[in-house]
Amino acid sequence: MSAQTAEHGTMTLKLIVWRQAGPGKQGRFETYTAKNITPHHSFLEMLDVVNEELILEGKEPIAFDHDCREGICGMCSQVVNGVPHGGQERTTVCQLHMRKFKDGDTIYIEPWRARAFPILKDLVVDRGALDKLIQEGGYISARTGGVPDANATPISKADADYSMDAAECIGCGACVAACPNGAAMLFTGAKVAQLASLPQGQVEAPVRVADMIQAMQECGFGNCSNHYECQAACPKGIDVKFIARLNREFLKALFKSKAGSHVFAGE
Amino acid sequence: MILDGKCPTGPIEKTWDKHRFDMKLVNPANKRKYKILVVGTGLAGASAAATLGELGYNVETFCYQDSPRRAHSIAAQGGINAAKNYPNDGDSIFRLFYDTIKGGDFRAREADVWRLAQVSNNIIDQCVAQGVPFARDYAGYLDTRSFGGAQVSRTFYARGQTGQQLLLGAYSALSRQIKAGTVTLFPRTEMLDLVVVDGEAKGITVRDLVTGKVRCHTGDAVLLCTGGYVNVFYLSTNAMGCSVTAIWKAHKKGAYFANPCYTQIHPTCIPQAGEYQSKLTLMSESLRNDGRCWVPRKKGEKRPANEIPEEDRDYYLERKYPSFGNLAPRDIASRAAKEQCDDDRGVGPGGRGVYLDFRDSIKRLGEDTIRERYGNLFEMYERITDENGYKVPMRIYPAPHYVMGGLWVDYNLMSNIPGLFVLGEANFSVHGANRLGASALMQGLADGYFIIPYTVSHYLAQSKPGKVQEDHPECRKSIGEVEGSTKRLLSINGKRTVTDLMRELGTLMWENVGMTRSKESLKEAIEKIPAIREEFWKNVKVSGNGADFNQQLENAGRTADFIEFAELLARDALHRNESCGGHFRVEYQYEDGEARRDDANYCYSAAWEFKGVGKEPELHKEPLKFENVHLAVRSYK
Numbered sequence: 001m002s003a004q005t006a007e008h009g010t011m012t013l014k015l016i017v018w019r020q021a022g023p024g025k026q027g028r029f030e031t032y033t034a035k036n037i038t039p040h041h042s043f044l045e046m047l048d049v050v051n052e053e054l055i056l057e058g059k060e061p062i063a064f065d066h067d068c069r070e071g072i073c074g075m076c077s078q079v080v081n082g083v084p085h086g087g088q089e090r091t092t093v094c095q096l097h098m099r100k101f102k103d104g105d106t107i108y109i110e111p112w113r114a115r116a117f118p119i120l121k122d123l124v125v126d127r128g129a130l131d132k133l134i135q136e137g138g139y140i141s142a143r144t145g146g147v148p149d150a151n152a153t154p155i156s157k158a159d160a161d162y163s164m165d166a167a168e169c170i171g172c173g174a175c176v177a178a179c180p181n182g183a184a185m186l187f188t189g190a191k192v193a194q195l196a197s198l199p200q201g202q203v204e205a206p207v208r209v210a211d212m213i214q215a216m217q218e219c220g221f222g223n224c225s226n227h228y229e230c231q232a233a234c235p236k237g238i239d240v241k242f243i244a245r246l247n248r249e250f251l252k253a254l255f256k257s258k259a260g261s262h263v264f265a266g267e
Numbered sequence: 268m269i270l271d272g273k274c275p276t277g278p279i280e281k282t283w284d285k286h287r288f289d290m291k292l293v294n295p296a297n298k299r300k301y302k303i304l305v306v307g308t309g310l311a312g313a314s315a316a317a318t319l320g321e322l323g324y325n326v327e328t329f330c331y332q333d334s335p336r337r338a339h340s341i342a343a344q345g346g347i348n349a350a351k352n353y354p355n356d357g358d359s360i361f362r363l364f365y366d367t368i369k370g371g372d373f374r375a376r377e378a379d380v381w382r383l384a385q386v387s388n389n390i391i392d393q394c395v396a397q398g399v400p401f402a403r404d405y406a407g408y409l410d411t412r413s414f415g416g417a418q419v420s421r422t423f424y425a426r427g428q429t430g431q432q433l434l435l436g437a438y439s440a441l442s443r444q445i446k447a448g449t450v451t452l453f454p455r456t457e458m459l460d461l462v463v464v465d466g467e468a469k470g471i472t473v474r475d476l477v478t479g480k481v482r483c484h485t486g487d488a489v490l491l492c493t494g495g496y497v498n499v500f501y502l503s504t505n506a507m508g509c510s511v512t513a514i515w516k517a518h519k520k521g522a523y524f525a526n527p528c529y530t531q532i533h534p535t536c537i538p539q540a541g542e543y544q545s546k547l548t549l550m551s552e553s554l555r556n557d558g559r560c561w562v563p564r565k566k567g568e569k570r571p572a573n574e575i576p577e578e579d580r581d582y583y584l585e586r587k588y589p590s591f592g593n594l595a596p597r598d599i600a601s602r603a604a605k606e607q608c609d610d611d612r613g614v615g616p617g618g619r620g621v622y623l624d625f626r627d628s629i630k631r632l633g634e635d636t637i638r639e640r641y642g643n644l645f646e647m648y649e650r651i652t653d654e655n656g657y658k659v660p661m662r663i664y665p666a667p668h669y670v671m672g673g674l675w676v677d678y679n680l681m682s683n684i685p686g687l688f689v690l691g692e693a694n695f696s697v698h699g700a701n702r703l704g705a706s707a708l709m710q711g712l713a714d715g716y717f718i719i720p721y722t723v724s725h726y727l728a729q730s731k732p733g734k735v736q737e738d739h740p741e742c743r744k745s746i747g748e749v750e751g752s753t754k755r756l757l758s759i760n761g762k763r764t765v766t767d768l769m770r771e772l773g774t775l776m777w778e779n780v781g782m783t784r785s786k787e788s789l790k791e792a793i794e795k796i797p798a799i800r801e802e803f804w805k806n807v808k809v810s811g812n813g814a815d816f817n818q819q820l821e822n823a824g825r826t827a828d829f830i831e832f833a834e835l836l837a838r839d840a841l842h843r844n845e846s847c848g849g850h851f852r853v854e855y856q857y858e859d860g861e862a863r864r865d866d867a868n869y870c871y872s873a874a875w876e877f878k879g880v881g882k883e884p885e886l887h888k889e890p891l892k893f894e895n896v897h898l899a900v901r902s903y904k
Contacts, residue, residue, distance in 0.1 A: 073341050139398075167435065
């Protein structure tokens with residue numbers, strides 16, 4: 001992508017977009033022209049312009065997931081010129097602005113591509129597998145009520161900050177889409193690290209990491225082979241150190257209890 | 268009709284405890300026989316579904332997004348209030364209660380607000396137990412900051428992502444119950460009708476947004492936790508999918524809609540850049556802790572901000588409201604900004620903006636401290652505007668953000684339809700005519716974790732489980748109606764897109780029913796909205812078909828509901844001949860421009876009953892009594 005900013009006037013861009021009618025259907029690339037785009041348009045607003053034209057021409061608009069359009073809900077999910085979210089550092093595609101492109105650019109737009117994320121339509125994929133990972137252990141089992149006062153256990157600022165660094169994950173799945181193995185280890189590592197670094201997350205730490213790793217395998221995610229593409233694509237800049245933490249927590253779990261043995265044995 | 272909120276009586280500090288004891292319970296072994304439908308998975312919905320699941324109820328939960336974690340609560344930045352008084356600065360449950368009643372401009376029920384303040388402390392405990400990484404000081408204790416409308420520091424926060432962290436806490440609790448099998452999740456599913464059988468809410472009709480299939484889910488109680496309707500202004504800080512649809516469908520089935528004219532305009536948003544714009548972005552109110560709002564003294568000032576010397580700057584909030592200064596409540600700060608811009612002293616394109624300047628704080632605390640507090644907000648600002656907020660003042664302008672109005676509920680959060688409960692932003696209960704910053708998160712979680720588990724049990728204890736099944740004639744009728752409306756939308760094949768029509772409605776609403784309202788502007792809106800409605804049903808173009816993933820169709824349905832609802836909002840604003848909180852009528856103000864309430868005639872909640880599309884709704888009143896906080900002119904000077 002060009003980092004050059006188009007300062008004046010509007011841009012015309014050539015879009016090459018993945019179109020797919022439904023799950024399991026044959027997809028194809030289609031070419032569109034985006035006209036009258038200003039540098040202040042967000043990437044999704046540029047697609048809105050194209051879609052409005054398609055609708056008026058009686059053609060089917062491009063389906064894409066989006067909601068908050070301020071980079072926090074994690075719903076938007078497009079691979080732009082081969083890079084999830086378009087390659088601007090720490091930026092979701094909804095926050096990518098057209099000033100990062102120049103007049104006449106050709107832009108390729110594709111959905112997340114990963115075994116665990118089947119395509120539903122055009123650029124929309126099913127990321128239910130990420131929910132499944134959380135359901136399998138991404139929590140502290142604190143029933144509503146009956147918990148101690150919030151200040152009962154001091155937590156060092158360093159630990160709280162580390163936990164927050166991990167907790168910033170928005171669950172968009174860009175890490176999976178960027179990974180050559182389609183691994184969700186950054187996503188899983190961030191959750192495991194967030195909870196394992198807090199005193200209240202200790203009790204379940206061994207079971208949590210074991211269960212989440214098993215779920216990763218069952219959901220069709222791959223494994224980490226240290227490409228670090230996930231961190232580069234992550235719109236929140238989640239650090240790969242959390243993958244290291246995930247591995248450490250898993251090893252610890254093996255020693256601490258039998259919690260991880262079923263995974264380790266490949267059952 | 269005079270409505271009764273059924274508030275417990277007696278000394279206010281005992282009301283909730285007494286009421287909890289008075290409510291009936293459901294035997295643990297019987298709980299699983301009851302099915303509860305929870306629509307929406309934001310703070311209110313996720314916390315309710317998780318907690319009801321933990322109690323053993325059979326819960327089904329629905330969201331239009333692909334995952335419950337994406338609900339718009341996630342976007343709340345600043346923080347959550349609680350009366351913990353950890354800083355020892357004079358806070359108490361009574362003070363939070365008092366501030367909320369006063370902040371709401373005396374248009375909320377005392378008992379509801381008391382309960383909110385009381386359970387606020389439990390919320391912080393619960394969230395910490397779940398692993399929410401709140402900000403902490405170097406001793407390891409929880410840190411707090413100040414927010415608008417309060418003189419104590421009671422706002423807990425997790426960087427600029429408090430809503431995200433609280434929602435992920437509730438989502439994790441929900442996920443745990445999904446795994447446990449007590450909650451069944453239906454993502455990408457939108458509620459399009461409420462099923463009422465023999466006067467009781469017994470089900471919902473939904474559309475599967477992937478397959479297009481319309482089906483009915485029945486249950487013993489329905490909880491609407493579907494957020495607010497501020498997208499009626501088209502441009503707002505809400506997510507694109509936020510709509511009035513769920514509560515509007517319930518309204519059309521008989522639920523009263525209360526105080527729709529109480530809409531909140533947030534003072535600190537990034538100004539609009541162009542026609543094409545699809546949404547407005549909020550910059551957290553917490554920025555006003557360290558940023559100072561100002562405009563040039565001179566009209567039509569052309570110098571760049573940093574070249575304007577101190578004596579030519581007007582720090583208008585500090586000037587007008589010396590005791591609260593930049594932390595004046597939202598409605599007041601928003602109108603003050605508009606006033607400066609109307610006076611031709613606004614900055615940026617079109618003069619619709621004021622400066623939010625961090626220069627002095629950076630000088631006092633250093634850029635690193637400011638970065639630590641608000642780093643992500645500065646980054647977001649730069650991504651959108653291409654300007655560096657550390658070097659030049661940010662430009663901000665008010666934008667529609669939140670609604671205090673919603674479906675009418677009694678003290679038990681139950682609407683006038685038995686079995687239909689409404690939680691969080693979707694109800695009207697605690698914020699009166701204006702919500703204070705960091706109170707939305709508090710309300711959502713209070714309703715879901717700590718109130719509904721008691722009140723819904725009380726209702727269920729008095730009713731037999733499983734009375735209505737999916738093959739009930741009312742269900743078939745409802746499915747037929749929803750399918751009919753879908754077919755109708757697809758068959759019009761006109762010349763205007765859904766967005767085009769929604770933008771027309773939103774522009775009219777913003778100009779005539781927005782930050783300031785007058786009798787004339789409201790009458791004009793009420794005249795013009797039916798024409799937009801007709802145009803919509805004659806000339807909208809929705810491509811594709813209903814049996815498919817069709818985002819145009821989703822938007823068309825939501826827009827159709829917004830158009831019908833907009834008329835009610837305008838009517839409510841016209842009927843309320845006073846200014847209060849977020850509702851500002853130009854006819855009713857003091858000489859200094861402050862809102863003039865009329866307690867003699869309007870000290871009530873207005874609950875509207877639906878009488879047909881385009882027909883005048885019927886007004887019911889719930890009088891408000893103030894026994895613990897003295898009714899007074901709200902002053903922040």
